[in-house]
Amino acid sequence: MEPDAIERAKVFWEGAHAAAEHELHDNIFRHPMVQAYASLQAYGSLVGQLDALTVAIRERTRPGDEILTVCCGPALKERVIARALPDRRFVGIDIADGVVTKASAEIAAAGIANLTVEVGDANHLQLRQDRFACVLGLGAVHHLQNLENFWQQCRRGLRVGGSLIAEEYVGPSRFQWTEAQIHEGDRVLREIVPAEHQGHHTSIRRIPIESMLRADPSEAVRSAEILATCRASGLTVTAVVGVGCSLLQPVLMHQIASFDPRNWDHNLVLSRLFAEEQRLLRAGVLDHDFAILVAVKGS
Ligand SMILES: C[S@@+](CC[C@H](N)C(=O)[O-])C[C@H]1O[C@@H](n2cnc3c(N)ncnc32)[C@H](O)[C@@H]1O
Numbered sequence: 001m002e003p004d005a006i007e008r009a010k011v012f013w014e015g016a017h018a019a020a021e022h023e024l025h026d027n028i029f030r031h032p033m034v035q036a037y038a039s040l041q042a043y044g045s046l047v048g049q050l051d052a053l054t055v056a057i058r059e060r061t062r063p064g065d066e067i068l069t070v071c072c073g074p075a076l077k078e079r080v081i082a083r084a085l086p087d088r089r090f091v092g093i094d095i096a097d098g099v100v101t102k103a104s105a106e107i108a109a110a111g112i113a114n115l116t117v118e119v120g121d122a123n124h125l126q127l128r129q130d131r132f133a134c135v136l137g138l139g140a141v142h143h144l145q146n147l148e149n150f151w152q153q154c155r156r157g158l159r160v161g162g163s164l165i166a167e168e169y170v171g172p173s174r175f176q177w178t179e180a181q182i183h184e185g186d187r188v189l190r191e192i193v194p195a196e197h198q199g200h201h202t203s204i205r206r207i208p209i210e211s212m213l214r215a216d217p218s219e220a221v222r223s224a225e226i227l228a229t230c231r232a233s234g235l236t237v238t239a240v241v242g243v244g245c246s247l248l249q250p251v252l253m254h255q256i257a258s259f260d261p262r263n264w265d266h267n268l269v270l271s272r273l274f275a276e277e278q279r280l281l282r283a284g285v286l287d288h289d290f291a292i293l294v295a296v297k298g299s
Helices: 003-018 020-026 032-043 049-060 076-084 097-109 147-157 179-191 209-215 223-232 248-252 264-282
Strands: 066-070 089-094 115-119 132-138 158-169 236-242 290-296
Touching: 003 097, 003 209, 032 049, 032 236, 032 248, 032 264, 049 076, 049 132, 049 158, 076 089, 076 115, 089 097, 097 115, 132 147, 147 158, 147 223, 158 223, 179 248, 179 264, 223 236, 223 290, 248 264
Parallel strands: 066 089, 066 132, 089 115, 132 158
Antiparallel strands: 158 290, 236 290
């Protein structure tokens, strides 16, 4: 990305991480029913995201190993995982320097000695050969424009047998929803979602690219190319687990906060959306827009 685009992304995320309500409205996975829906698709049971990641990292690394986590923001997830795996060392990087400074102070104050966070641009990584046992991308890789360099740096920085674990939005780049997403999204907004949950939008619109570039030029910049570029990079893709959300995301983005997890009428609406999305995925009308990706560096 151009330097001014990096600067805009940085300013956007400094503000976004400081405003808790941004996440609440924007991130559909903040709702426990959506978390449960994703977990049931990925694991067939209710497993917390961080519990599953902790198990995966423990299995794929050894005591003393280093784990890199890119675009970590305030590293809230990494704080939990680092505490659960005190004999592994975690290094987080993010471009938002204010967020990194604050996170560093909080991590030190909390006594989490095996987690450091640094300012760094994941588009321009330069990793030491074979340094890391694992690279994590948690809602991260979809912010990267230079995917080819990122995957090559993963190949370089991972030791042989090391793993990349990413949990990502892999849907249409810059949220330019497909015709099917618009058609089906509009239909379920009419037929399933009551007006009280349509405070932000009553129909599905593609977000104008200019406004995305103005706000956060890193958002979903090449998300649709993540899987293909990873496959082409020479890393061995060992798992891609789709967790859907290609109907949910356009319908519920910025509206999820209107669903009270303790209100079973609201949960019923969500359940009907889950069933509808699954039907459309099975029929091939929609693709998975979120996925867990695991890739390994071969010999
Ligand atoms: C959606 S947030 C995810 C934060 C964290 N991984 C999480 O799951 O809570 C995306 C983060 O990517 C960071 N980011 C965007 N572009 C980046 C880049 N080129 N290099 C490093 N971080 C970047 C932003 O500053 C922001 O903190």
